[in-house]
Amino acid sequence: MLTTIDVRKFNTLIEINTLINSNYADARSLLTRILESATRLSEGEASSLLLVDKVAKKLYFEIALGSKGPDVQKFSLNIGEGIAGWVAQHNTSLIVNDVESDRRFFSDISKQIGFPTRTMLAVPMRMKDECIGVIELINKKDGKYFTDDDLQWVEIFANQAALAFQNARSFQRVREEIHLLQDQIQIDRGYHTLIAKSPLVLEKLEIIARVAKTDSSVLLLGESGVGKELFAEQLHLKSARKNAPFIRVNCAALPEGLLESELFG
Structure with a gap:
């Protein structure tokens, strides 16, 4: 039997699916909406969406929600660094309900922004089985622990985020190709100047x-x-x-x- 919370989660997924299939251009707003929904329904105090830069081998905070969100976005992580970096490297979800006792926890960011971190949930965003980003939730409210049920739902939201990102990237690529073709048409329509005396x-x-x-x-x-x-x-x-x-x-x-x-x- 579905609980009221489950119904809310399913309804949120339906809303996000509708947005993904109708709004390809504004990827950032859509990803923010997905992260907000995952955070609210899993009762996190803060959250981040990080994207992988394969060339630099780093994770960048694309979106950060919570009271310290703007400060968090100034940082980046190496692949394998911190819990989010570990998730990106191993392409595996993770719940850590006591971060201070976990050797993977990277405490520098938490200390510098003045936001104590107690619990974390992190899941990979996958595109064709490749990790392209990470969604992480920080500190479940009221001192509670993140659960396997939270993990399963956030994984679903992460899949939606990956799909939205892929659609936006494909849309951008097609739009760029159209612009190139339009430019080429203008070039091809250039005419020669014919000057004759004969x-x-x-x-x-x-x-x-x-x-x-x-x-x-x-x-x-x-x-x-x-x-x-x-x-x-x-x-x-x-x-x-x-x-x-x-x-x-x-x-x-x-x-x-x-x-x-x-x-x-």
């Missing part, structure tokens, strides 16, 4: 000016390197379609039948 070239430009007013296919013939593309650009720029894209196609790469179909129908 009577023969000027004559051809006059013909192009007349032909451009018609809505007909035009075939330009000439040896390779004589400037057919330059005349094609001028034809496009003087036509009613000048504001539309000018698309360059390597005709030599087209099958003969397809080329004839495109040119002559």
